[in-house]
Every structure is written in structure tokens, then in C-alpha cells.
Amino acid sequence: MQQIKIIMADDHKMFAQGMANILRREPDFDIVGIFTNGKQVISHLKQEEADLLITDMNMPGMDGIGLIQELKKQKCKIKIIVLSMYDDEEIFKNCVKQGVNAYVLKNADPDELVFTIREVMEKRHIMNFDHVLYQAEDNPFDHLDTYALKFKLSKREFEILRYIAKGKTNREIAEILYLSVHTVETHRKHIHTKLGVSSSSELIKKAIDMGLR
Amino acid sequence: MESNSIELFIVLLSGIFLMFIMSGFIVAMVLIHRQRQVKSRHRVELMKADYEKTILNVEKEIREETLQYVSQELHDNIGQLLSLTKLVLNNPEPSSVLEGKKLINQIIKEVRSLSKSINRDYIKDLKFEDFLKDELDKVERSGFCKTELTQKGTVMDIPDENKKLILIRLVQECLNNAIKHASPTWIKIHLEHDGPNLGLTITDDGVGFDTNTHPKGLGLINLQSRINAINGNIYILSEPQKGTQIKMSVMV
Numbered sequence: 001m002q003q004i005k006i007i008m009a010d011d012h013k014m015f016a017q018g019m020a021n022i023l024r025r026e027p028d029f030d031i032v033g034i035f036t037n038g039k040q041v042i043s044h045l046k047q048e049e050a051d052l053l054i055t056d057m058n059m060p061g062m063d064g065i066g067l068i069q070e071l072k073k074q075k076c077k078i079k080i081i082v083l084s085m086y087d088d089e090e091i092f093k094n095c096v097k098q099g100v101n102a103y104v105l106k107n108a109d110p111d112e113l114v115f116t117i118r119e120v121m122e123k124r125h126i127m128n129f130d131h132v133l134y135q136a137e138d139n140p141f142d143h144l145d146t147y148a149l150k151f152k153l154s155k156r157e158f159e160i161l162r163y164i165a166k167g168k169t170n171r172e173i174a175e176i177l178y179l180s181v182h183t184v185e186t187h188r189k190h191i192h193t194k195l196g197v198s199s200s201s202e203l204i205k206k207a208i209d210m211g212l213r
Numbered sequence: 214m215e216s217n218s219i220e221l222f223i224v225l226l227s228g229i230f231l232m233f234i235m236s237g238f239i240v241a242m243v244l245i246h247r248q249r250q251v252k253s254r255h256r257v258e259l260m261k262a263d264y265e266k267t268i269l270n271v272e273k274e275i276r277e278e279t280l281q282y283v284s285q286e287l288h289d290n291i292g293q294l295l296s297l298t299k300l301v302l303n304n305p306e307p308s309s310v311l312e313g314k315k316l317i318n319q320i321i322k323e324v325r326s327l328s329k330s331i332n333r334d335y336i337k338d339l340k341f342e343d344f345l346k347d348e349l350d351k352v353e354r355s356g357f358c359k360t361e362l363t364q365k366g367t368v369m370d371i372p373d374e375n376k377k378l379i380l381i382r383l384v385q386e387c388l389n390n391a392i393k394h395a396s397p398t399w400i401k402i403h404l405e406h407d408g409p410n411l412g413l414t415i416t417d418d419g420v421g422f423d424t425n426t427h428p429k430g431l432g433l434i435n436l437q438s439r440i441n442a443i444n445g446n447i448y449i450l451s452e453p454q455k456g457t458q459i460k461m462s463v464m465v
Contacts, residue, residue: 012293014293014294014297014316015293015294015296015297018300018301019297019300022301022304036356058289060357061356085288085289085292085293085296106292106297107295107296107299109303110303110304149305
């Protein structure tokens with residue numbers, strides 16, 4: 001499995017360590033460094049390349065925006081995901097303008113950060129502010145947590161399953177959830193595998209059995 | 214006989230006339246004196262009102278500074294810890310419950326310490342040197358720059374609460390200036406307490422400024438008027454690129 005080299009920049013040490021531990025659970029995520037300001041990131045990247053940078057906005061010395069601008073100036077090919085406490089649309093728009101690849105809120109569902117990382121690395125991520133807010137909303141499928149545990153389904157997968165059960169096409173689902181069609185197809189394949197079904201009708205039956213309507 | 218009575222009459226008349234003039238003079242003196250008294254009492258009252266207004270403004274500014282600090286801490290620290298707790302507890306494994314509990318204990322500690330800073334009586338019970346230590350700690354913890362506090366002389370607290378309040382606000386304003394404008398690598402505060410004389414020196418190695426001009430946003434005139442209100446002195450030494458030193462002295 002190809003390792004994704006990830007560096008993190010966040011001045012809140014406890015949060016950065018906690019997040020790194022959660023990401024390390026993915027077998028192909030390799031956290032190669034955790035830094036507390038932009039300057040440290042720049043000097044690390046001078047010695048060693050990395051595939052992905054996950055950065056906060058507020059850091060002493062060189063902050064998130066300063067770091068992104070410096071990396072763009074140096075024409076660094078590293079992918080950038082902003083992980084921030086700010087759910088402010090102006091800040092989001094500014095990040096889009098600076099050329100980041102994704103924006104995720106710190107209080108988002110942890111699965112969402114993992115999905116977003118994979119989408120960015122596979123170049124199928126769509127940036128949309130409503131989606132950013134949605135990622136941090138409560139899980140409307142909490143009552144199905146026994147199924148979540150049994151089949152290891154995330155909030156997003158439940159959502160997609162629900163729309164499949166309603167008869168929506170992949171394209172329609174992609175539009176509703178601000179995802180790319182490719183992403184919806186990928187999730188659909190995973191859902192099939194997790195539920196142990198091989199046809200769409202079996203999938204829909206399983207969804208109805210769970211009470212997903 | 215008749216000339217005598219006319220002379221007597223003239224003398225009496227001039228006597229009465231002189232008396233009138235003298236009493237008029239005395240009345241005028243009393244009136245002028247009273248007017249002066251009223252004027253000086255009025256002046257004293259104006260000065261008192263001015264002083265009270267300064268204290269109220271300083272109290273308001275300290276409150277605003279505290280609220281800004283609390284709002285920042287809630288967002289940057291407690292908010293992040295809570296988000297992390299949510300992430301950790303999302304994991305169904307039993308080890309994450311223990312990790313979540315530890316995080317929640319940490320959050321309870323942070324909330325307690327924050328609520329202490331909002332407490333109204335905090336300033337009254339606060340020792341001046343503890344305040345200086347706390348403020349420098351805040352700067353250093355945020356990773357902005359290194360700080361140092363040195364002391365000389367017997368450490369006594371400041372009995373006059375208003376003087377303590379104004380000194381606290383002055384220190385906050387000087388630190389804010391250094392952070393906003395100077396980009397230093399270190400900020401040092403030296404406190405000297407010798408009997409009734411209190412001396413405070415705040416130094417940084419930042420970009421400095423030209424003391425002949427009054428750069429906007431430093432509130433230098435404000436600093437001067439506040440130290441005057443407590444009969445103290447302030448000296449500001451600075452040169453572009455050579456850092457800044459602010460010396461304050463006051464009798465407490």
C-alpha cells in the first residue's frame with residue numbers, strides 16, 4: 001500500500017497529537033512530522049518532501065496563510081488541507097483563493113477528515129462551504145449505531161445508502177452531498193463490500209431492513 | 214458758634230462717608246474671598262471628577278481586555294480540547310473512553326482557571342508581582358516571544374487600589390504595544406520596590422520607533438496622562454531598530 005507522507009502544523013500541541021493518533025490508525029497514513037509554526041514546516045520541507053500538509057490557521061510567527069503563500073511561491077507540489085476552528089465563510093473563501101486543496105473544521109466527524117484526505121490525494125475533492133459546515137453537524141444516524149458498529153459504516157456512508165434506497169442516481173447523490181461522482185462511486189463500492197451484498201436490490205433491501213428511509 | 218456746628222457737621226459727614234467706604238471695602242473683600250473659595254472648590258471637584266473618569270475608563274479597559282482574553286481562550290484552547298474529545302470518543306474502543314475522561318478533566322481545569330480571571334475581586338486580591346508574572350506567562354505560552362521578570366527590593370503590595378489599577382492598565386498597554394508593533398524576540402520587566410518608591414521598567418528588542426514623532430496607535434499621550442493622574446513619572450526611550458524601554462516610577 002502506498003504510504004501518504006503527512007505533516008501537521010498546529011500550535012495547540014494536545015490537539016495536534018490527538019489528531020495524529022487518530023490518523024495513524026489508517027494503515028497508509030504516515031505522519032512524518034508535527035510542527036507548531038510555519039517556519040518549522042518550511043525548513044523541514046527543505047530537507048524532506050511530503051505528500052500532504054494539514055495546517056491550522058492561527059500559529060505564532062508564520063501563520064497558516066503565510067505558510068500557504070510561501071509554499072505556493074516556492075512552487076511546492078505538496079497538497080494542503082486547512083484544519084481549522086473557524087467556521088467563517090470569509091476565511092474559507094480566502095483559503096480557496098490562496099489555493100488550498102480542502103478545508104475541514106476541527107469539530108467535524110473524524111471519518112470526514114480521513115475521507116477528505118483520500119479525496120484530495122486522488123484528486124476528486126470538491127470545495128464547498130455548505131459541505132464544510134455539514135461535516136461538523138450532528139450525526140442523524142446515531143440511532144443506528146449498532147449497525148454502524150457491526151458494518152463499520154460512517155455517517156457519510158449511511159447518508160449515501162439512504163439516498164440509494166430512495167432511488168437516487170450517483171449523479172444526484174453527488175450533487176446533494178457536494179461530492180464528486182467518482183467519490184460517490186467509490187463509497188458505493190465500499191458499502192457493497194461492508195454489507196456483503198453484490199447487487200443494488202440487495203443493498204436497498206438491507207437499507208430498508210435497517211430502517212433507513 | 215455757627216461755623217463750629219458746620220465744621221462738626223462736615224466732620225461727622227466725612228466720618229460716616231469714610232465708614233461707608235470702609236465697610237464697602239470689607240464687604241467687597243469678603244465677597245472676593247468667597248468667590249475665590251468657590252472657584253477653587255470647583256476646580257478641586259473638576260479634578261476629582263477627572264480622576265474618577267480616568268479610573269472608570271481604566272476599569273472598563275481592563276474588563277474589555279479580560280473579556281477578549283477569555284473569548285480567545287474559549288475559542289483557541291477550550292474549543293479545540295472539546296473538538297479533540299469528540300474525535301477521541303468517536304472511537305468505539307474502550308481505551309478511548311479513558312482518553313476522553315482525561316481530556317475532560319483537562320477541560321474542567323481550564324474552565325476553572327478562566328472563570329477565575331473573570332472574577333470581579335480578582336484585581337483587588339491580586340498581588341502586583343503576580344499580575345506581572347501572569348501577563349508575561351500569557352505572552353510566552355502563546356509562543357510569541359521569550360519573557361523575563363526581575364525584581365529588586367522588598368516585595369510589598371500596593372495599598373492604594375486605584376494606583377494599582379492604573380499601573381496594571383499601563384503595563385497591559387505597554388505589552389500590547391510591544392506585541393502589536395515591535396515584533397520582539399524578548400520582553401523583560403524589571404520591578405523595583407524601595408520603600409514608598411515603585412519603579413517599573415519594560416524593555417523589548419523590537420523595531421523601536423522615533424520618539425520625536427508620535428506614531429499612531431501607541432497611545433503615548435494616554436500613557437502620560439494616566440501616570441500623571443497618580444502623580445508618577447514615565448520615560449520612554451526608543452530608537453528605530455534598537456528596541457524600546459519604558460520606565461515608570463510612582464510613590465505607593
